[in-house]
Amino acid sequence: MITINENFLKLKAGYLFPEIGRRVAAFAKANPAARIIRLGIGDVTEPLPDAVIKAMHEAVDQMGRRDTFHGYGPEQGYEFLRKVIVENDYASRGVKIDTDEIFISDGAKCDTGNIQEIFGLDNIIAVTDPVYPVYVDTNVMAGRTGDCDANSRYAKIVYLPCTAQNNFVPALPKEKVDILYLCYPNNPTGAVATKEQLKVWVDYAKQHKSLILFDAAYEAYIRDPKLPHTIYEIDGAKDVAIEFRSYSKTAGFTGIRCAFTVVPKSLKAYTKDGKAVEVAPLWNRRHCTKFNGVSYVTQIGTTAVYTPQGKQQVRRIIDLYMENAALMVKSLTELGYKVYGGCNAPYVWVKTPNNVGSWEFFDLLLQKANVVCTPGAGFGAAGEGYLRLSAFNQPERVKEAMDRIANL
Ligand code: MLT
Secondary structure, rough: OOOOHHHHHOOOOHHHHHHHHHHHHHHHHHOOOOOEEEOOOOOOOOOOOHHHHHHHHHHHHOOOOHOOOOOOOOOOOOOHHHHHHHHHHHHHHHOOHHHHHHEEEOOOHHHHHHHHHHHOOOOOOEEEEOOOOOHHHHHHOOOOOOOOOOOEOOOOEEEEEEEOOOOOOOOOOOOOOOEEEEEEOOOOOOOOOHHHHHHHHHHHHHHOOOOOEOOOOOHHHHOOOOOOHHHHHHHHHHHHEEEEOOOHOOOOOOOOOEEEEEEOOEEEOOOOOOOOEEEHHHHHHHHHHHOOOOHHHHHHHHHHHHOOOHHHHHHHHHHEEEEEEHHHHHHHHHOOOOOOOOOOOOEEEEEEEHHHOOOHHHHHHHHHHEEOOOHHHHHHHHHOOOEEEEEOOOOHHHHHHHHHOOOO
């Protein structure tokens, strides 16, 4: 008899974004004339930068000639891409990362979801609440949690509430945890963490031999020059942290797929009897077994992001999204909403009026304004009473969404 992985039966509902997609599709079917504006899932709308397009065209042409054709590449990524990452994302900020500490992949979602495979099932996981659902669901699937309660919280996970009171940067856990997921600039709250705040976490991890899984997918949106762009700007972080980066929101690659993970060579985890083991070879082993690398054409396109033209074009696109975020913050604040984020992140976190439930407000916005948001409750119990608006859309559509919300 075939049996299933029963951990999957613990999962509360469908994955958040398909569930929203389902509701929006049902609404659109019932209301074919509605002009829906999507500020829900953080999916980019601007076309790829010219520098990327040009580089990819050339790479496609190379693939069409025997002498420049590329078959399987290195699973960890081509050296030419890892080199520009090291120079531009780390050395430029005074951080020494070696190219063999970089693992190119097809997305930070996959990497943040897959990384848990190389760690023991007994580890106690801590997540912020609200949180990007991938961190939680992948640990549920692996069997690292108990059942889900009525507040959508799983037994054995430590939840660290992020509230307006703590500026959405949580306090340290009271109990000892082994693996901590942090995401800054934060999805979904748009909050940022200062160097001092990250240092507290790095010190905790050092003290408890814990690991920080640091999701920096929105790093490109940081405007404030005082904020750290990588957790490795904090002394000692290379001994306790893995960092995830993505080109999805940086260079408009949600449909192209390219990201990378940094696993420093000095990072150690432990066997049950306390023997220290390097983590990077484990991740490398997993990567080589389950992944054949990102396509040559994509990696050439990604490398173009780091050229002077690429950087300038990417900056222009990010500026456009950040102008959307600024407009949302301004309009909603003027309308009397309590609004957070949107300054160093492409997400705006909005308190629902009169404590209306997140899903109720989601339905209201969809039905009355034909605007799609993401209900805060979808990111965890502490997200109840909030909604997330994404800045990824065309400016005129964002403006229209704000006008419609004003007329609610
Ligand atoms: C989001 O909307 O939270 C993101 O687009 C989801 C993702 O990056 O997987």
